[in-house]
Amino acid sequence: MFVDPSIHTIDTAFQREDFDAAYLVVENGRAAFIDCGTGLAVPAMLAALTRAGLSPDAVDWLILTHVHLDHAGGAGLLMQQLPDARLLVHPRGAPHMVDPARLIAGATEVYGEAEIARSYGPVLPVAAERVVIAEDGHRVDLAGRSLLCLHTPGHARHHLCVWDERSRAWFTGDTFGLSYRELDSARGAFIVPTSSPVQFEPDALKQSIARMLAHAPQAMFLTHYGRVGDVAKLAADLVEQIDAMVEIGRQCDARPDRHRCLVAALTALYLERAQAHGCPLDDAAVTQVLAMDIELNAQGLACWLDRDRR
Template identity: 30%
Template sequence: MSTQSLITPLGDEVYEIDTQLAGHPGITAGYLIRSDRPCLVEPGTSGSAPTVRRALTELGIGPRDLATVVVTHIHLDHAGGVGDIARMYPQAEIVVHEKGARHLADPQRLMRSARMVYGDLLDTLFGELKPTEAARIRAVEETGVIDLGGGRRLQSHYSPGHAKHHIGLLDSLTGDLYVGDAAGVYIPETADVRPATPPPDFDLDTALASLEKFRALRPQRLLFAHYGPVEAVEDTLDRSAEELRIWVEAVRDARDQGLDLDHAVAAVQERTAGRYRAYGPDADPELAGKYEMLSGVRSNVAGIMHSLDKHA
Protein backbone atom coordinates (compact mmCIF):
# COMPACT_ATOMS: atom_id res chain seq x y z
CA MET A 1 0.00 0.00 0.00
CA SER A 2 1.39 3.42 -0.96
CA THR A 3 1.93 6.01 1.74
CA GLN A 4 -0.65 8.33 0.21
CA SER A 5 -3.33 5.64 0.39
CA LEU A 6 -2.71 5.39 4.14
CA ILE A 7 -3.70 9.04 4.63
CA THR A 8 -7.20 10.54 4.49
CA PRO A 9 -7.58 14.32 4.95
CA LEU A 10 -10.51 15.14 7.23
CA GLY A 11 -10.33 18.94 7.10
CA ASP A 12 -8.85 21.60 9.39
CA GLU A 13 -5.42 19.93 9.24
CA VAL A 14 -6.71 16.64 10.64
CA TYR A 15 -5.48 13.51 8.85
CA GLU A 16 -6.57 9.94 9.42
CA ILE A 17 -3.68 7.46 9.18
CA ASP A 18 -4.37 3.78 8.58
CA THR A 19 -1.99 2.18 11.09
CA GLN A 20 -2.45 -1.28 9.56
CA LEU A 21 -2.86 -3.63 12.53
CA ALA A 22 -1.01 -6.84 11.59
CA GLY A 23 -0.99 -5.60 8.00
CA HIS A 24 -4.79 -5.32 7.76
CA PRO A 25 -6.10 -2.11 6.17
CA GLY A 26 -9.06 -0.25 7.58
CA ILE A 27 -9.06 -1.67 11.10
CA THR A 28 -6.96 0.71 13.25
CA ALA A 29 -6.70 4.46 12.73
CA GLY A 30 -4.37 7.06 14.16
CA TYR A 31 -4.88 10.77 13.62
CA LEU A 32 -2.43 13.59 12.99
CA ILE A 33 -3.49 17.11 13.91
CA ARG A 34 -1.07 19.17 11.83
CA SER A 35 -1.40 22.33 13.90
CA ASP A 36 1.32 24.74 15.05
CA ARG A 37 2.23 22.05 17.58
CA PRO A 38 1.61 18.81 15.67
CA CYS A 39 -0.09 16.06 17.65
CA LEU A 40 -0.47 12.35 16.93
CA VAL A 41 -3.51 10.65 18.50
CA GLU A 42 -3.34 6.82 18.73
CA PRO A 43 0.03 5.66 17.31
CA GLY A 44 -1.17 2.06 17.02
CA THR A 45 0.95 -1.03 17.59
CA SER A 46 4.70 -1.46 17.66
CA GLY A 47 4.41 -3.08 14.24
CA SER A 48 2.57 0.02 13.01
CA ALA A 49 5.36 2.45 13.95
CA PRO A 50 7.22 2.34 10.57
CA THR A 51 3.90 2.85 8.75
CA VAL A 52 3.06 5.83 10.96
CA ARG A 53 6.50 7.33 10.41
CA ARG A 54 6.09 7.07 6.62
CA ALA A 55 2.73 8.80 6.83
CA LEU A 56 4.04 11.60 9.05
CA THR A 57 6.98 12.13 6.70
CA GLU A 58 4.54 12.35 3.78
CA LEU A 59 2.64 15.00 5.75
CA GLY A 60 5.80 17.04 6.36
CA ILE A 61 6.39 16.05 9.99
CA GLY A 62 10.08 15.40 10.59
CA PRO A 63 11.73 13.70 13.58
CA ARG A 64 11.94 16.93 15.60
CA ASP A 65 8.56 18.38 14.57
CA LEU A 66 6.08 16.22 16.45
CA ALA A 67 5.09 17.98 19.70
CA THR A 68 2.73 15.48 21.31
CA VAL A 69 1.61 11.86 21.17
CA VAL A 70 -1.68 11.09 22.94
CA VAL A 71 -3.21 7.69 23.60
CA THR A 72 -6.85 7.25 24.61
CA HIS A 73 -5.81 4.18 26.61
CA ILE A 74 -2.92 1.75 26.87
CA HIS A 75 -4.31 -1.34 25.13
CA LEU A 76 -1.71 -2.52 22.64
CA ASP A 77 -3.70 -1.81 19.48
CA HIS A 78 -3.70 1.86 20.53
CA ALA A 79 -0.51 2.38 22.52
CA GLY A 80 1.78 -0.54 21.62
CA GLY A 81 3.85 1.72 19.38
CA VAL A 82 4.34 4.55 21.89
CA GLY A 83 7.89 3.53 22.81
CA ASP A 84 8.91 3.22 19.15
CA ILE A 85 7.33 6.54 18.19
CA ALA A 86 8.90 8.26 21.21
CA ARG A 87 12.34 7.16 19.98
CA MET A 88 11.60 8.28 16.42
CA TYR A 89 10.33 11.71 17.58
CA PRO A 90 12.55 12.73 20.51
CA GLN A 91 10.84 16.11 21.13
CA ALA A 92 7.35 14.67 21.55
CA GLU A 93 5.62 14.65 24.93
CA ILE A 94 3.58 11.50 25.63
CA VAL A 95 0.14 12.11 27.17
CA VAL A 96 -1.86 9.33 28.86
CA HIS A 97 -4.29 8.96 31.75
CA GLU A 98 -2.62 8.65 35.13
CA LYS A 99 -3.82 5.05 35.56
CA GLY A 100 -1.85 4.03 32.46
CA ALA A 101 1.29 6.14 32.79
CA ARG A 102 3.41 3.67 34.75
CA HIS A 103 2.78 0.93 32.18
CA LEU A 104 4.24 3.09 29.40
CA ALA A 105 7.34 3.73 31.49
CA ASP A 106 7.67 0.08 32.53
CA PRO A 107 5.62 -2.21 30.24
CA GLN A 108 6.80 -5.55 31.63
CA ARG A 109 3.66 -6.32 33.64
CA LEU A 110 1.37 -5.24 30.79
CA MET A 111 3.28 -7.37 28.29
CA ARG A 112 3.20 -10.43 30.58
CA SER A 113 -0.57 -10.12 30.88
CA ALA A 114 -0.96 -9.67 27.13
CA ARG A 115 1.16 -12.72 26.39
CA MET A 116 -0.99 -14.81 28.72
CA VAL A 117 -4.04 -13.78 26.70
CA TYR A 118 -2.64 -13.90 23.16
CA GLY A 119 0.26 -16.34 23.35
CA ASP A 120 2.38 -16.45 20.20
CA LEU A 121 -0.27 -14.40 18.38
CA LEU A 122 0.90 -11.39 20.40
CA ASP A 123 3.98 -10.95 18.22
CA THR A 124 1.96 -11.10 15.01
CA LEU A 125 -0.80 -8.76 16.13
CA PHE A 126 0.92 -6.19 18.30
CA GLY A 127 4.64 -6.65 18.81
CA GLU A 128 6.46 -5.47 21.93
CA LEU A 129 5.56 -2.26 23.77
CA LYS A 130 8.92 -0.63 24.50
CA PRO A 131 9.47 1.61 27.53
CA THR A 132 9.24 5.38 27.31
CA GLU A 133 11.36 7.65 29.50
CA ALA A 134 9.22 8.62 32.49
CA ALA A 135 10.32 12.26 32.17
CA ARG A 136 8.63 12.46 28.76
CA ILE A 137 5.26 11.14 29.99
CA ARG A 138 2.56 13.55 31.15
CA ALA A 139 -0.32 11.99 33.06
CA VAL A 140 -3.76 13.59 32.99
CA GLU A 141 -6.56 13.03 35.48
CA GLU A 142 -10.28 13.84 35.18
CA THR A 143 -9.51 16.45 32.52
CA GLY A 144 -6.36 17.78 30.89
CA VAL A 145 -5.29 20.13 28.12
CA ILE A 146 -2.94 19.48 25.20
CA ASP A 147 -1.71 22.69 23.56
CA LEU A 148 -1.93 22.43 19.77
CA GLY A 149 -0.64 25.98 19.23
CA GLY A 150 -2.36 29.05 17.85
CA GLY A 151 -5.02 28.91 20.57
CA ARG A 152 -6.15 25.43 19.49
CA ARG A 153 -6.21 22.67 22.09
CA LEU A 154 -7.31 19.15 22.84
CA GLN A 155 -9.13 18.69 26.13
CA SER A 156 -9.03 15.21 27.64
CA HIS A 157 -12.03 13.78 29.47
CA TYR A 158 -11.76 10.71 31.66
CA SER A 159 -14.06 8.05 30.18
CA PRO A 160 -13.66 4.65 31.84
CA GLY A 161 -15.90 1.63 31.30
CA HIS A 162 -13.98 0.00 28.46
CA ALA A 163 -10.74 0.49 30.39
CA LYS A 164 -9.95 2.22 33.66
CA HIS A 165 -7.26 4.31 31.94
CA HIS A 166 -9.42 5.60 29.06
CA ILE A 167 -9.79 9.23 27.96
CA GLY A 168 -11.71 10.96 25.20
CA LEU A 169 -10.25 14.00 23.46
CA LEU A 170 -12.17 17.06 22.19
CA ASP A 171 -10.63 19.39 19.59
CA SER A 172 -11.50 23.01 20.43
CA LEU A 173 -11.39 24.08 16.77
CA THR A 174 -13.32 21.32 15.03
CA GLY A 175 -15.47 19.79 17.76
CA ASP A 176 -14.00 16.41 16.85
CA LEU A 177 -14.17 13.91 19.70
CA TYR A 178 -11.59 11.13 19.65
CA VAL A 179 -13.53 8.31 21.31
CA GLY A 180 -10.93 5.53 21.46
CA ASP A 181 -12.90 2.36 22.30
CA ALA A 182 -15.36 3.97 24.74
CA ALA A 183 -18.13 4.03 22.10
CA GLY A 184 -17.27 0.57 20.81
CA VAL A 185 -16.14 -0.46 17.35
CA TYR A 186 -17.55 1.30 14.27
CA ILE A 187 -17.44 -0.64 10.99
CA PRO A 188 -17.53 2.00 8.24
CA GLU A 189 -18.31 -0.42 5.43
CA THR A 190 -21.68 -1.24 7.01
CA ALA A 191 -22.18 1.51 9.64
CA ASP A 192 -22.41 -1.17 12.33
CA VAL A 193 -21.56 -0.35 15.95
CA ARG A 194 -20.50 -3.26 18.16
CA PRO A 195 -19.42 -3.24 21.81
CA ALA A 196 -15.82 -3.49 22.96
CA THR A 197 -16.03 -5.03 26.45
CA PRO A 198 -12.82 -6.99 27.12
CA PRO A 199 -11.66 -8.04 30.58
CA PRO A 200 -10.64 -6.97 33.12
CA ASP A 201 -12.02 -3.42 33.32
CA PHE A 202 -15.37 -3.42 31.55
CA ASP A 203 -18.28 -2.09 33.61
CA LEU A 204 -21.69 -1.34 32.09
CA ASP A 205 -22.78 1.55 34.30
CA THR A 206 -19.40 3.24 34.00
CA ALA A 207 -19.35 2.76 30.23
CA LEU A 208 -22.85 4.23 29.86
CA ALA A 209 -21.88 7.21 32.04
CA SER A 210 -18.91 7.85 29.76
CA LEU A 211 -21.18 7.84 26.72
CA GLU A 212 -23.41 10.41 28.44
CA LYS A 213 -20.34 12.50 29.19
CA PHE A 214 -19.45 12.37 25.49
CA ARG A 215 -22.99 13.43 24.55
CA ALA A 216 -22.82 16.40 26.95
CA LEU A 217 -19.66 17.65 25.22
CA ARG A 218 -21.78 18.18 22.07
CA PRO A 219 -19.13 17.02 19.60
CA GLN A 220 -19.51 17.73 15.89
CA ARG A 221 -17.97 14.43 14.85
CA LEU A 222 -16.77 11.19 16.43
CA LEU A 223 -13.33 9.91 15.40
CA PHE A 224 -13.10 6.18 16.07
CA ALA A 225 -9.82 4.34 16.40
CA HIS A 226 -11.81 1.45 14.87
CA TYR A 227 -12.57 2.94 12.43
CA GLY A 228 -12.79 6.45 11.09
CA PRO A 229 -14.96 9.59 11.31
CA VAL A 230 -18.69 9.54 12.03
CA GLU A 231 -20.90 12.60 11.73
CA ALA A 232 -24.13 11.03 13.03
CA VAL A 233 -23.09 11.72 16.61
CA GLU A 234 -26.38 11.31 18.52
CA ASP A 235 -27.51 8.23 16.60
CA THR A 236 -24.12 6.55 17.00
CA LEU A 237 -23.92 7.20 20.74
CA ASP A 238 -27.48 5.91 21.10
CA ARG A 239 -26.60 2.76 19.18
CA SER A 240 -23.46 2.23 21.22
CA ALA A 241 -25.43 2.34 24.48
CA GLU A 242 -28.16 0.10 23.05
CA GLU A 243 -25.70 -2.57 21.95
CA LEU A 244 -23.99 -2.57 25.34
CA ARG A 245 -27.29 -3.15 27.10
CA ILE A 246 -28.29 -5.96 24.73
CA TRP A 247 -24.99 -7.82 25.13
CA VAL A 248 -24.93 -7.47 28.91
CA GLU A 249 -28.56 -8.59 29.21
CA ALA A 250 -27.84 -11.68 27.10
CA VAL A 251 -24.78 -12.61 29.15
CA ARG A 252 -26.59 -11.94 32.43
CA ASP A 253 -29.43 -14.24 31.40
CA ALA A 254 -26.96 -16.99 30.50
CA ARG A 255 -25.06 -16.52 33.75
CA ASP A 256 -28.25 -16.60 35.81
CA GLN A 257 -28.99 -19.98 34.24
CA GLY A 258 -25.59 -21.24 35.38
CA LEU A 259 -24.26 -21.44 31.81
CA ASP A 260 -20.53 -21.30 31.05
CA LEU A 261 -18.62 -18.95 28.75
CA ASP A 262 -19.21 -21.01 25.61
CA HIS A 263 -22.96 -21.02 26.19
CA ALA A 264 -22.93 -17.29 26.98
CA VAL A 265 -21.14 -16.65 23.68
CA ALA A 266 -23.82 -18.67 21.89
CA ALA A 267 -26.53 -16.70 23.70
CA VAL A 268 -25.07 -13.38 22.55
CA GLN A 269 -24.73 -14.63 18.99
CA GLU A 270 -28.35 -15.73 19.00
CA ARG A 271 -29.59 -12.49 20.59
CA THR A 272 -27.67 -10.29 18.12
CA ALA A 273 -28.26 -12.31 14.95
CA GLY A 274 -29.24 -9.93 12.17
CA ARG A 275 -28.15 -6.78 14.03
CA TYR A 276 -24.88 -6.30 12.16
CA ARG A 277 -24.68 -6.21 8.38
CA ALA A 278 -20.96 -6.98 8.54
CA TYR A 279 -21.85 -10.36 10.03
CA GLY A 280 -24.90 -11.07 7.87
CA PRO A 281 -25.29 -13.93 5.39
CA ASP A 282 -24.42 -11.69 2.43
CA ALA A 283 -21.46 -10.01 4.14
CA ASP A 284 -17.83 -10.26 3.15
CA PRO A 285 -16.36 -12.94 5.46
CA GLU A 286 -12.97 -11.20 5.37
CA LEU A 287 -14.54 -8.02 6.75
CA ALA A 288 -16.21 -9.88 9.61
CA GLY A 289 -13.04 -11.86 10.23
CA LYS A 290 -10.77 -8.87 10.74
CA TYR A 291 -13.16 -7.23 13.19
CA GLU A 292 -13.63 -10.52 15.03
CA MET A 293 -9.84 -10.65 15.40
CA LEU A 294 -9.84 -7.12 16.83
CA SER A 295 -12.88 -7.30 19.09
CA GLY A 296 -14.14 -10.86 19.15
CA VAL A 297 -17.40 -12.05 20.65
CA ARG A 298 -15.64 -14.45 23.02
CA SER A 299 -13.32 -11.78 24.45
CA ASN A 300 -16.19 -9.33 24.86
CA VAL A 301 -18.43 -11.89 26.56
CA ALA A 302 -15.56 -12.86 28.87
CA GLY A 303 -15.25 -9.20 29.85
CA ILE A 304 -18.95 -8.97 30.61
CA MET A 305 -18.87 -12.22 32.62
CA HIS A 306 -15.91 -10.90 34.61
CA SER A 307 -17.78 -7.68 35.35
CA LEU A 308 -20.92 -9.52 36.45
CA ASP A 309 -18.85 -11.79 38.71
CA LYS A 310 -17.25 -8.74 40.34
CA HIS A 311 -20.66 -7.25 41.10
CA ALA A 312 -22.16 -10.51 42.35
Protein backbone atom coordinates in the same frame (compact mmCIF):
# COMPACT_ATOMS: atom_id res chain seq x y z
CA MET B 1 -19.49 15.50 4.64
CA PHE B 2 -16.74 17.93 5.74
CA VAL B 3 -13.46 16.27 6.61
CA ASP B 4 -10.92 18.40 8.44
CA PRO B 5 -7.66 18.33 6.43
CA SER B 6 -5.64 18.90 9.59
CA ILE B 7 -6.63 15.46 10.90
CA HIS B 8 -4.89 12.51 9.26
CA THR B 9 -6.13 8.95 9.73
CA ILE B 10 -3.30 6.41 9.89
CA ASP B 11 -3.99 2.74 9.24
CA THR B 12 -1.63 0.95 11.63
CA ALA B 13 -2.15 -2.34 9.70
CA PHE B 14 -2.83 -4.24 12.91
CA GLN B 15 -4.54 -7.55 12.06
CA ARG B 16 -5.93 -6.26 8.73
CA GLU B 17 -6.56 -3.07 6.79
CA ASP B 18 -9.18 -0.61 8.05
CA PHE B 19 -9.18 -2.16 11.50
CA ASP B 20 -6.90 -0.13 13.76
CA ALA B 21 -6.40 3.63 13.36
CA ALA B 22 -4.14 6.21 14.90
CA TYR B 23 -4.43 9.93 14.19
CA LEU B 24 -2.14 12.82 13.39
CA VAL B 25 -3.40 16.31 14.23
CA VAL B 26 -1.46 19.18 12.61
CA GLU B 27 -1.66 22.85 13.59
CA ASN B 28 0.66 25.64 12.40
CA GLY B 29 3.46 23.23 11.59
CA ARG B 30 3.26 21.39 14.91
CA ALA B 31 1.79 17.94 15.41
CA ALA B 32 0.28 15.52 17.89
CA PHE B 33 -0.27 11.81 17.45
CA ILE B 34 -3.34 10.34 19.14
CA ASP B 35 -2.67 6.64 19.77
CA CYS B 36 0.04 4.86 17.84
CA GLY B 37 -0.84 1.21 17.32
CA THR B 38 1.73 -1.51 17.94
CA GLY B 39 5.48 -1.51 17.59
CA LEU B 40 5.01 -2.78 14.05
CA ALA B 41 3.14 0.44 13.18
CA VAL B 42 6.03 2.85 13.76
CA PRO B 43 6.96 3.03 10.04
CA ALA B 44 3.36 3.93 9.18
CA MET B 45 3.34 6.67 11.83
CA LEU B 46 6.56 8.19 10.48
CA ALA B 47 5.30 7.89 6.90
CA ALA B 48 2.19 9.87 7.88
CA LEU B 49 4.44 12.68 9.08
CA THR B 50 6.28 12.66 5.77
CA ARG B 51 3.01 12.84 3.83
CA ALA B 52 1.99 15.82 5.95
CA GLY B 53 5.27 17.56 5.07
CA LEU B 54 6.62 17.32 8.61
CA SER B 55 9.70 15.88 10.24
CA PRO B 56 9.76 13.93 13.53
CA ASP B 57 10.94 16.99 15.47
CA ALA B 58 7.62 18.70 14.63
CA VAL B 59 5.73 16.32 16.96
CA ASP B 60 5.04 17.83 20.38
CA TRP B 61 2.76 15.13 21.78
CA LEU B 62 1.86 11.47 21.66
CA ILE B 63 -1.52 11.27 23.41
CA LEU B 64 -2.75 7.82 24.41
CA THR B 65 -6.45 7.13 24.91
CA HIS B 66 -5.46 4.07 26.94
CA VAL B 67 -2.59 1.62 27.13
CA HIS B 68 -4.04 -1.52 25.53
CA LEU B 69 -1.39 -2.72 23.12
CA ASP B 70 -3.36 -2.12 19.90
CA HIS B 71 -3.47 1.57 20.90
CA ALA B 72 -0.20 2.07 22.74
CA GLY B 73 2.08 -0.92 22.23
CA GLY B 74 4.39 1.03 19.93
CA ALA B 75 4.69 4.10 22.16
CA GLY B 76 8.19 3.37 23.48
CA LEU B 77 9.60 2.62 20.05
CA LEU B 78 7.87 5.60 18.44
CA MET B 79 9.04 8.01 21.14
CA GLN B 80 12.63 7.04 20.30
CA GLN B 81 12.00 8.61 16.87
CA LEU B 82 10.35 11.81 18.18
CA PRO B 83 13.09 13.87 19.84
CA ASP B 84 10.90 16.69 21.17
CA ALA B 85 7.67 14.85 21.96
CA ARG B 86 6.14 14.15 25.32
CA LEU B 87 3.72 11.30 26.02
CA LEU B 88 0.37 12.18 27.61
CA VAL B 89 -1.55 9.43 29.37
CA HIS B 90 -4.15 8.79 32.09
CA PRO B 91 -2.67 8.55 35.62
CA ARG B 92 -3.56 4.85 35.82
CA GLY B 93 -1.82 4.17 32.50
CA ALA B 94 1.40 6.08 33.11
CA PRO B 95 3.19 3.41 35.20
CA HIS B 96 2.61 0.86 32.43
CA MET B 97 4.31 3.11 29.89
CA VAL B 98 7.37 3.56 32.09
CA ASP B 99 7.50 -0.16 32.92
CA PRO B 100 5.39 -2.22 30.48
CA ALA B 101 6.13 -5.61 32.07
CA ARG B 102 2.66 -6.02 33.63
CA LEU B 103 1.01 -4.74 30.46
CA ILE B 104 2.80 -7.37 28.39
CA ALA B 105 1.96 -10.09 30.91
CA GLY B 106 -1.72 -9.14 30.94
CA ALA B 107 -1.97 -9.08 27.17
CA THR B 108 -0.15 -12.39 26.94
CA GLU B 109 -2.70 -13.93 29.31
CA VAL B 110 -5.54 -12.79 27.03
CA TYR B 111 -3.97 -13.40 23.60
CA GLY B 112 -1.17 -15.90 24.17
CA GLU B 113 2.59 -15.56 23.80
CA ALA B 114 2.68 -16.51 20.13
CA GLU B 115 0.10 -13.89 19.17
CA ILE B 116 1.91 -11.16 21.09
CA ALA B 117 5.12 -11.94 19.22
CA ARG B 118 3.38 -12.14 15.83
CA SER B 119 1.11 -9.11 15.98
CA TYR B 120 2.51 -6.58 18.43
CA GLY B 121 6.25 -6.30 17.93
CA PRO B 122 8.52 -4.80 20.56
CA VAL B 123 6.93 -3.13 23.59
CA LEU B 124 9.52 -0.74 24.99
CA PRO B 125 9.43 1.57 28.02
CA VAL B 126 9.14 5.35 27.81
CA ALA B 127 11.52 7.43 29.93
CA ALA B 128 9.64 8.71 32.98
CA GLU B 129 10.75 12.30 32.42
CA ARG B 130 8.97 12.33 29.05
CA VAL B 131 5.62 11.15 30.47
CA VAL B 132 2.95 13.72 31.39
CA ILE B 133 -0.08 12.78 33.47
CA ALA B 134 -3.47 13.83 32.07
CA GLU B 135 -5.81 14.45 34.96
CA ASP B 136 -9.50 14.83 34.10
CA GLY B 137 -9.90 18.12 32.23
CA HIS B 138 -6.25 18.40 31.19
CA ARG B 139 -5.75 20.67 28.17
CA VAL B 140 -3.00 20.41 25.57
CA ASP B 141 -2.05 23.54 23.65
CA LEU B 142 -0.99 22.40 20.19
CA ALA B 143 0.32 25.60 18.60
CA GLY B 144 -2.84 27.42 19.71
CA ARG B 145 -5.23 24.51 19.15
CA SER B 146 -6.82 23.27 22.36
CA LEU B 147 -7.18 19.53 22.92
CA LEU B 148 -9.21 18.64 26.02
CA CYS B 149 -8.67 15.28 27.73
CA LEU B 150 -11.53 13.84 29.77
CA HIS B 151 -11.47 10.60 31.72
CA THR B 152 -13.94 8.16 30.14
CA PRO B 153 -14.04 4.83 32.00
CA GLY B 154 -16.27 1.95 30.98
CA HIS B 155 -14.04 0.14 28.53
CA ALA B 156 -11.00 0.61 30.77
CA ARG B 157 -10.54 2.58 33.98
CA HIS B 158 -7.44 4.26 32.55
CA HIS B 159 -9.25 5.52 29.43
CA LEU B 160 -9.41 9.12 28.29
CA CYS B 161 -10.95 10.72 25.21
CA VAL B 162 -9.71 13.84 23.45
CA TRP B 163 -12.02 16.70 22.48
CA ASP B 164 -10.90 18.86 19.56
CA GLU B 165 -12.92 22.07 19.64
CA ARG B 166 -11.61 23.07 16.21
CA SER B 167 -13.22 20.12 14.46
CA ARG B 168 -15.96 19.60 17.08
CA ALA B 169 -14.97 15.97 17.27
CA TRP B 170 -13.81 13.42 19.82
CA PHE B 171 -10.95 10.99 19.48
CA THR B 172 -12.66 8.16 21.28
CA GLY B 173 -10.28 5.23 21.57
CA ASP B 174 -12.65 2.38 22.45
CA THR B 175 -15.20 4.28 24.54
CA PHE B 176 -17.46 4.95 21.55
CA GLY B 177 -17.32 1.39 20.31
CA LEU B 178 -16.29 -0.29 17.07
CA SER B 179 -17.50 0.64 13.59
CA TYR B 180 -16.00 -1.12 10.60
CA ARG B 181 -16.44 0.44 7.19
CA GLU B 182 -17.38 -2.80 5.42
CA LEU B 183 -20.52 -2.90 7.59
CA ASP B 184 -21.71 0.56 6.50
CA SER B 185 -25.05 0.68 4.69
CA ALA B 186 -27.37 3.28 3.22
CA ARG B 187 -28.37 3.96 6.84
CA GLY B 188 -24.81 4.97 7.67
CA ALA B 189 -22.36 3.42 10.10
CA PHE B 190 -22.99 0.24 12.07
CA ILE B 191 -21.60 0.26 15.60
CA VAL B 192 -20.91 -2.25 18.39
CA PRO B 193 -19.73 -1.62 21.97
CA THR B 194 -16.49 -3.19 23.11
CA SER B 195 -16.42 -4.97 26.48
CA SER B 196 -13.05 -6.65 25.95
CA PRO B 197 -11.15 -7.75 29.09
CA VAL B 198 -10.71 -6.81 31.80
CA GLN B 199 -12.41 -3.60 33.02
CA PHE B 200 -15.80 -3.42 31.29
CA GLU B 201 -18.21 -1.41 33.45
CA PRO B 202 -21.56 -0.83 31.73
CA ASP B 203 -22.87 2.02 33.85
CA ALA B 204 -19.57 3.91 33.65
CA LEU B 205 -19.46 3.37 29.88
CA LYS B 206 -22.92 4.83 29.40
CA GLN B 207 -21.98 7.81 31.59
CA SER B 208 -18.83 8.38 29.52
CA ILE B 209 -20.86 8.34 26.29
CA ALA B 210 -23.28 10.87 27.78
CA ARG B 211 -20.39 13.06 28.85
CA MET B 212 -19.06 13.17 25.30
CA LEU B 213 -22.50 13.91 23.87
CA ALA B 214 -22.78 16.95 26.15
CA HIS B 215 -20.23 18.68 23.91
CA ALA B 216 -22.56 18.32 20.87
CA PRO B 217 -19.92 16.62 18.72
CA GLN B 218 -20.26 16.56 14.96
CA ALA B 219 -18.05 13.50 14.55
CA MET B 220 -16.17 10.78 16.38
CA PHE B 221 -12.74 9.46 15.39
CA LEU B 222 -12.68 5.79 16.44
CA THR B 223 -9.64 3.57 16.69
CA HIS B 224 -11.71 0.78 15.13
CA TYR B 225 -12.19 2.39 12.60
CA GLY B 226 -12.06 5.95 11.35
CA ARG B 227 -14.41 8.93 11.38
CA VAL B 228 -18.15 8.50 11.93
CA GLY B 229 -20.93 11.07 12.00
CA ASP B 230 -24.61 10.81 13.01
CA VAL B 231 -23.32 10.78 16.56
CA ALA B 232 -26.61 10.90 18.47
CA LYS B 233 -28.00 7.88 16.62
CA LEU B 234 -24.82 5.85 17.12
CA ALA B 235 -24.76 6.76 20.82
CA ALA B 236 -28.33 5.51 21.20
CA ASP B 237 -27.37 2.30 19.39
CA LEU B 238 -24.45 1.79 21.77
CA VAL B 239 -26.55 2.32 24.90
CA GLU B 240 -29.21 -0.12 23.66
CA GLN B 241 -26.56 -2.74 23.00
CA ILE B 242 -24.77 -2.20 26.32
CA ASP B 243 -28.06 -2.90 28.08
CA ALA B 244 -28.67 -5.95 25.88
CA MET B 245 -25.17 -7.24 26.59
CA VAL B 246 -25.73 -6.89 30.33
CA GLU B 247 -28.92 -8.94 30.00
CA ILE B 248 -27.08 -11.55 27.94
CA GLY B 249 -24.42 -11.75 30.64
CA ARG B 250 -27.01 -12.28 33.37
CA GLN B 251 -28.80 -14.97 31.36
CA CYS B 252 -25.61 -16.89 30.58
CA ASP B 253 -23.90 -16.51 33.93
CA ALA B 254 -25.23 -19.65 35.61
CA ARG B 255 -24.71 -21.87 32.58
CA PRO B 256 -21.97 -24.52 32.76
CA ASP B 257 -21.09 -23.56 29.16
CA ARG B 258 -21.10 -19.86 29.97
CA HIS B 259 -18.51 -18.80 27.41
CA ARG B 260 -20.19 -20.66 24.55
CA CYS B 261 -23.52 -19.18 25.62
CA LEU B 262 -22.08 -15.65 25.66
CA VAL B 263 -20.50 -16.04 22.22
CA ALA B 264 -23.69 -17.44 20.71
CA ALA B 265 -25.93 -14.78 22.23
CA LEU B 266 -23.64 -11.90 21.27
CA THR B 267 -23.38 -13.23 17.73
CA ALA B 268 -27.18 -13.40 17.49
CA LEU B 269 -27.52 -9.86 18.87
CA TYR B 270 -25.08 -8.34 16.40
CA LEU B 271 -26.44 -10.29 13.42
CA GLU B 272 -29.98 -9.19 14.20
CA ARG B 273 -28.88 -5.57 14.39
CA ALA B 274 -26.74 -5.87 11.24
CA GLN B 275 -29.70 -7.24 9.30
CA ALA B 276 -31.94 -4.42 10.53
CA HIS B 277 -29.24 -1.94 9.55
CA GLY B 278 -29.09 -3.30 6.01
CA CYS B 279 -25.43 -4.27 6.19
CA PRO B 280 -24.29 -5.34 2.71
CA LEU B 281 -22.62 -8.56 3.91
CA ASP B 282 -24.37 -11.85 4.60
CA ASP B 283 -24.48 -13.33 8.09
CA ALA B 284 -21.36 -15.43 7.60
CA ALA B 285 -19.35 -12.44 6.43
CA VAL B 286 -20.62 -10.18 9.25
CA THR B 287 -19.69 -12.89 11.75
CA GLN B 288 -16.22 -13.13 10.21
CA VAL B 289 -15.68 -9.35 10.47
CA LEU B 290 -16.79 -9.32 14.11
CA ALA B 291 -15.39 -12.72 15.19
CA MET B 292 -12.46 -11.44 17.24
CA ASP B 293 -14.57 -8.73 18.87
CA ILE B 294 -17.32 -11.21 19.74
CA GLU B 295 -14.77 -13.46 21.42
CA LEU B 296 -13.20 -10.57 23.34
CA ASN B 297 -16.60 -9.14 24.30
CA ALA B 298 -17.60 -12.54 25.69
CA GLN B 299 -14.38 -12.70 27.71
CA GLY B 300 -14.92 -9.14 28.96
CA LEU B 301 -18.51 -9.85 29.99
CA ALA B 302 -17.28 -12.88 31.92
CA CYS B 303 -14.69 -10.75 33.74
CA TRP B 304 -17.40 -8.22 34.62
CA LEU B 305 -19.79 -10.91 35.86
CA ASP B 306 -17.11 -12.47 38.06
CA ARG B 307 -16.00 -9.10 39.43
CA ASP B 308 -19.59 -7.98 40.04
CA ARG B 309 -20.29 -11.19 41.94
CA ARG B 310 -17.32 -10.57 44.25
